[in-house]
Amino acid sequence: MPRTKTVWRSITGAVALSALVALAPSPASAKTEIQFWHAMTGQLGDATNELVRQFNESQSEYEVKPLRKGTYPETLTAAIAAYRQRQAPNIVQVFEAGTQTMMLSGAVHPVYQLFKEQEIAMDWKDFIAPVVGYYSKDGNLYSMPFNSSTPIFYYNKDVFQKAGLDPAKPPQTWKQVEEYSKKIIASGAAKCGFSTGWPSWTMVENMHAWHDQPFATRRNGFDGLDVQLLINKEFGVKHVSQLAAWQKDNVYSYGGRTGTADPKFVNGECAMYIQSSALIGGFTRGVKFAWGSGQLPHWGPPYAKATSIIGGATLWIMKGKPANENRGTAKFLKFISETNQQMWWHVTTGYLAISNSAVKNLEAGYHFKKNPDQWTAFAQLTRGKATANSQGLRLGNFVQIRDVIESELENIFAGKKTAKQGLDDAVAKSNDLLKEFAAANKQ
Amino acid sequence: MQRTVFRSWWLPYVLVFPQMAVTMIFFFWPALKSLQLSLYRVSPFGDSMTFVGLGNFTKLLADPEYYRSVVNSLVFAAGVTVLAVAGALVLAALATQKIRGLAAYRTLLLWPYGIAPPVAGIIFLFIFHPTYGVLPYFLSFVTAYEFNWLLKGWVALTLVIAATAWTHLGYNIAFFIAGLLAIPGAVMEAADVDGAGPVRRFRSIVFPLVSPITFYLVVLNMVFAFFESFGVIDAVTKGGPGDATMIMVYKLYKDGFIGLNLGSSGAQSVILMALVIGLTMLQFRFAEKKVTYR
Numbered sequence: 163m164p165r166t167k168t169v170w171r172s173i174t175g176a177v178a179l180s181a182l183v184a185l186a187p188s189p190a191s192a193k194t195e196i197q198f199w200h201a202m203t204g205q206l207g208d209a210t211n212e213l214v215r216q217f218n219e220s221q222s223e224y225e226v227k228p229l230r231k232g233t234y235p236e237t238l239t240a241a242i243a244a245y246r247q248r249q250a251p252n253i254v255q256v257f258e259a260g261t262q263t264m265m266l267s268g269a270v271h272p273v274y275q276l277f278k279e280q281e282i283a284m285d286w287k288d289f290i291a292p293v294v295g296y297y298s299k300d301g302n303l304y305s306m307p308f309n310s311s312t313p314i315f316y317y318n319k320d321v322f323q324k325a326g327l328d329p330a331k332p333p334q335t336w337k338q339v340e341e342y343s344k345k346i347i348a349s350g351a352a353k354c355g356f357s358t359g360w361p362s363w364t365m366v367e368n369m370h371a372w373h374d375q376p377f378a379t380r381r382n383g384f385d386g387l388d389v390q391l392l393i394n395k396e397f398g399v400k401h402v403s404q405l406a407a408w409q410k411d412n413v414y415s416y417g418g419r420t421g422t423a424d425p426k427f428v429n430g431e432c433a434m435y436i437q438s439s440a441l442i443g444g445f446t447r448g449v450k451f452a453w454g455s456g457q458l459p460h461w462g463p464p465y466a467k468a469t470s471i472i473g474g475a476t477l478w479i480m481k482g483k484p485a486n487e488n489r490g491t492a493k494f495l496k497f498i499s500e501t502n503q504q505m506w507w508h509v510t511t512g513y514l515a516i517s518n519s520a521v522k523n524l525e526a527g528y529h530f531k532k533n534p535d536q537w538t539a540f541a542q543l544t545r546g547k548a549t550a551n552s553q554g555l556r557l558g559n560f561v562q563i564r565d566v567i568e569s570e571l572e573n574i575f576a577g578k579k580t581a582k583q584g585l586d587d588a589v590a591k592s593n594d595l596l597k598e599f600a601a602a603n604k605q
Numbered sequence: 606m607q608r609t610v611f612r613s614w615w616l617p618y619v620l621v622f623p624q625m626a627v628t629m630i631f632f633f634w635p636a637l638k639s640l641q642l643s644l645y646r647v648s649p650f651g652d653s654m655t656f657v658g659l660g661n662f663t664k665l666l667a668d669p670e671y672y673r674s675v676v677n678s679l680v681f682a683a684g685v686t687v688l689a690v691a692g693a694l695v696l697a698a699l700a701t702q703k704i705r706g707l708a709a710y711r712t713l714l715l716w717p718y719g720i721a722p723p724v725a726g727i728i729f730l731f732i733f734h735p736t737y738g739v740l741p742y743f744l745s746f747v748t749a750y751e752f753n754w755l756l757k758g759w760v761a762l763t764l765v766i767a768a769t770a771w772t773h774l775g776y777n778i779a780f781f782i783a784g785l786l787a788i789p790g791a792v793m794e795a796a797d798v799d800g801a802g803p804v805r806r807f808r809s810i811v812f813p814l815v816s817p818i819t820f821y822l823v824v825l826n827m828v829f830a831f832f833e834s835f836g837v838i839d840a841v842t843k844g845g846p847g848d849a850t851m852i853m854v855y856k857l858y859k860d861g862f863i864g865l866n867l868g869s870s871g872a873q874s875v876i877l878m879a880l881v882i883g884l885t886m887l888q889f890r891f892a893e894k895k896v897t898y899r
Contacts, residue, residue, distance in 0.1 A: 235863045242865065246651040263865065268610040269650040417736055418755050419845070572846040576756040586789045591670075598866075601646055602655075 164526065178566070193225040196490045197251035200230055201237040201475070204308070205443060209510045217497045224490030226253075234260075235474065235561060241480070245269050247545075252478040252491050255308060255477040259560040261297065262383070264478050265304055266558070266603045271479040273495065276301040280492040284499070287570045288517045292469065292543050296554040297476055305476035305494045309513040311440040313364045314538050315459060319452035321433040324351035332434075332456030338403070343413040346433045354415035355408070357426045357433035362567040363420060363473055364436050366393055369401055371552040372458050373465035383556040387600035393567070393586035397465070403581035404408045406574050419568050438473055439539035442512035455535040457542045468552035470542050474513060477597045514539060524546045558599030563592040609697045636878070642871030649865035659870035661686065669872075670848060671856070675880075678852040681766060682830035686772035689826050690819065693777030698811075701785045710791065718775025722833065726840025754842070758849025761842050765850050768853040769837045773829060778821050784815040818826050831881050853877050 201209045207230055214228045231237040234257040241254040256264055264270055274355050275283050286294070286303055293307045319329035325346040332337045343355020358364045370377045375397045381391045392398075408414035415432055417423020427435035428449055436458065445453060460467055479491055497503060504520035507513060510531065519538065524530060530537040546552070557563060567588045574584040611617050641726050643662070646655045665671045713894040717725070732740050744752065754760035789812060796806050812819075833855050838844065844851040844859060853857075854877060861870025 239862050239865075242649050242651075261650060267648070267650045268652050416756060419843075422755075423736065429737075431736075559866075560866065562860075562866075565859070565863070569845065569847050572756065575760070576846060578758075578847065600654075602646060 165303070177446065182314055192222070194223065194486050194490050196224055196487060196494060197228045197239055197496075198226050198228045198253040198255075198477075198490055199234060199241060199251045200228060200255040200573060201234045201257075202255070203230060204310070205447070206511055208534050209507065211506060212425050212510075213498060215274045216503070217494055218495065221493070224493060226490070238425060239264075245480060248482070250482070251478060252487055253477050253494070254549065255475045255526070256305070256475055256478050258296065258554075259564055261305070261476075262556050262558045262560060262599075263557075265299060269481055270304070271483070272302065272304045272479045273306050273479060274304070274496075275532070276479055276488060276492050280489050282492050283495055284496065288519055288545055289499075290514070290516055291548065292472055292553065293516050296472055296556075300525065305318065305501070307516045308475060308477045308498070309440065309511065310472045310474040310476075310516060311434055311438040312472055312539050312543050313360075313368050313458060314439045314535070314542065316427060316437065316441075316445070317454055317456065317457045318427070318430065318433045319454050320454065321346060321430065323453075325349040325433075329452070329454070332454060333457070333459055335462050336459045337462075338589050340408065340413055343408075343433070344411075346413060352430060352433040353546045354426070355413040356433040356436065357423045357432045358435070359417075359421045359437035360473070361571050362564045363411040365401070365405065365571070366398065366567055367555060368458065368470050371468060371471045371554075373397060373461060374468040374549050375465070376551045376557055378557060382554065383551050383558075384553070387556060387558065387596075387603060389590045389596050389600075391563075392590045392594075394582065398585050399582050401461075402574060402585060404570065406577070406581055409575050418574075439514070439536075440474065440512050442533075442535050442539075443510065444512075455538045457538060466549075468549045469546035471542065471546070471552060471554045472514075478503070509533075509534070512536065515544070525590040552603045557596060558603065559595040562595050566591045566595070616845055625636045632747060639871045642867055642874050644735055644871075647867045647870050648700070649867075654881055657868065661774045661868045662876070665869065667874055670851075672850055674851045674853050676857045677762070677848070677850065678854075680825050681762065681805065681850075681852050682767075684762075684766035685770045685830040685834070686823055686826040688766065689773045689777055692770065693774050693775070694815070694819070696774065697781030697785055697808075700782055701852065711778075713813070714778050715775040717772055718779075720772060722836025723840040725768055725772045726763075726837040729764065729837075730841055733764055752856070754846070758846055761846055761850050761856050765834075765837055765841055768841065769830065769834050773826060777826065780818050780822060781815065784818040785811070788814050802803050816876045820892055820896045823892070824885055827884065827888075828881055831877065853880075 180207050188543075197206040198214065200207075200210055211228055220223050228252075230238045234255075237254065238256055238260050241256075242251060245251045250269070267438065289303075289307065294303060295309050296304050297303060297307065315332060317332050317577070322329040322342075325342075327342055327345065333342050339356060346352050346355060367377055369375075370393065375395075376382060376392050378389050378391045380386045380389045405414050408477045409416055415423075415426060417426045421437065421441075422433075423435075424437065424441070426432040427437075428445075430451065442455070458470060477495065483491070498507070499517060501517065501520045501523055504517050505524055508515040508520065508524065512530045515524060530540070570579070570584040573579045579587070615762065616663045617619060632644065644656060646660070647653070696714055700707065720728075732762055733740055733752075733754070735741050735751070735755055740878075741752060750803055752760050754764055774868040792810060793806065796810055801809070831852075832854055834852065834857060838852060838855045839858075842850045843856050853873065857870050857877065860866045
């Protein structure tokens with residue numbers, strides 16, 4: 163039996179040795195680390211990680227470290243908090259509603275400037291117009307488009323068949339949506355006609371753009387900070403009051419904000435659904451019935467048909483990072499915008515390919531013929547007649563404004579306010595928020 | 606009460622220091638920072654701070670939405686407190702009978718307290734959500750009335766009150782069981798002999814004797830309902846529908862962290878703190894008189 167003193171000595175020796183080994187300087191890692199914060203989850207998160215892995219393996223100087231920080235608002239809040247501590251990531255993914263906040267913040271390194279400084283060539287003209295228009299100021303791109311989508315119309319082909327409708331023909335007008343819904347409910351093929359996700363984005367922002375109606379003054383906010391909303395005018399009231407009326411006989415079934423209504427379509431409760439084109443990938447894998455897609459329904463004359471607006475997010479570069487990290491960041495952005503990566507990203511996730519060359523390649527490979535749903539989104543965005551009302555929105559405090567609009571929509575759908583009352587209240591509150599933003603950002 | 610005497614003059618300070626440090630760093634410092642923030646208009650990224658004096662406060666007090674959130678908070682706090690305290694007293698009375706498996710029942714009654722509020726919220730979501738919840742599915746076979754709390758405000762408020770009260774039941778039950786067991790059996794037997802029925806016994810003996818505990822729990826539950834209810838609301842309704850479940854602490858989070866208006870958020874937290882301190886002082890002044898201390 164070893165004596166206690168010897169036992170103690172050996173234990174101390176072992177601990178000391180392992181401490182030495184642990185503290186021994188590891189060979190200096192040659193790779194510069196680039197921190198990339200994003201909000202992608204599930205299948206999209208896997209795709210993001212894979213894209214990053216492809217970049218890391220393609221070269222040996224830089225290593226991009228992707229980190230999911232939470233939802234879009236949580237990621238933005240985290241980036242702001244980190245920036246205040248001078249520990250911001252290099253790249254942060256910010257959703258489109260945060261564009262104005264980021265642009266005027268003074269905390270970002272505009273993308274066009276980054277590329278100019280690093281002397282890396284980039285064909286800015288190759289990006290598709292709606293995406294570039296949304297994120298540029300004075301013709302220069304501020305953030306890198308990453309995952310752009312647009313809302314499209316999904317429908318359950320099996321239910322159409324059962325109700326006696328042609329499964330190859332989705333409704334084109336809102337009148338047809340009503341007609342088809344009533345037929346479907348009467349035949350018992352489904353409980354409700356249609357539902358929507360992201361109600362402000364799909365039913366207010368996009369409907370105004372799609373029907374060539376202004377969402378706000380000053381060219382939807384692009385021309386200045388003294389903006390006011392215009393959603394309580396004739397078109398807004400007409401569309402929202404129709405939705406409220408439809409809510410009463412299940413032609414429309416409100417399912418909550420963001421994507422909480424997705425189960426309504428996926429489990430067959432509602433025959434039709436309006437949501438982001440980014441769901442194509444998930445639906446292809448997860449939905450059990452035959453489904454198809456079409457362009458967003460339109461009211462027809464007297465409203466013209468313009469285009470829909472993009473949603474999703476872009477990558478913003480934070481200011482104040484050392485030059486060698488900036489070089490790595492620029493290389494990463496260049497990598498993800500190359501045609502091969504664009505095509506891969508689009509095919510895997512369903513998000514739009516943002517460069518014309520990528521689209522041309524996809525067309526040449528009959529990709530769109532084999533995946534007509536992907537073409538739906540693309541055609542809706544680029545093949546319509548783009549007008550000043552359909553190029554997107556640039557509003558400050560837009561996260562709160564969307565919240566105000568969705569809150570009032572809930573009041574309207576619950577029958578607590580008429581459409582006109584609710585929209586008037588939404589406009590009044592939003593205009594206050596816009597005034598506050600303008601005051602806080604006096605340029 | 607005996608006074609503890611330490612032999613070394615520095616030992617008491619050393620022992621108290623860690624707790625004081627934690628309280629200073631995690632409570633007083635942030636509170637002072639909030640107070641400071643409430644007097645400024647801050648840009649999200651912190652690069653500009655303009656002094657606006659009481660501007661944030663006047664804006665809040667002129668906002669009807671803010672008053673609605675105060676009313677919602679009061680209704681919510683009252684609902685949670687009544688439900689959690691009364692419910693706990695009843696369950697504790699049941700858990701002090703001489704029945705088989707008493708230990709098991711007590712454990713099961715106390716368990717929900719260990720569940721984090723967001724988890725409780727998610728559980729309630731899976732039971733009650735109009736789209737994918739279990740209960741609406743079964744209810745649809747019984748009644749045509751849609752308890753769709755995505756649209757009906759009062760249903761949403763009832764749901765979050767019930768969920769929050771449920772999570773806090775365990776804590777209250779533990780205290781009440783202790784209180785009930787402390788009632789001397791002789792008193793109860795004497796009352797029984799005198800012909801007092803169970804209701805009379807409860808009213809005249811049990812309730813006054815547990816009143817110190819009841820008072821303590823009412824104060825605590827009320828404070829908890831104002832501050833710690835954030836988790837359930839965030840997991841279940843996020844302040845909706847409309848602003849039916851927008852309580853003060855959730856509005857404060859939404860304006861500050863989602864809306865990035867840190868000045869207003871700071872002002873709201875100052876008002877919330879003042880409100881709860883006021884309510885607690887009121888309770889100590891008036892309700893404590895009714896408490897029978899032994």
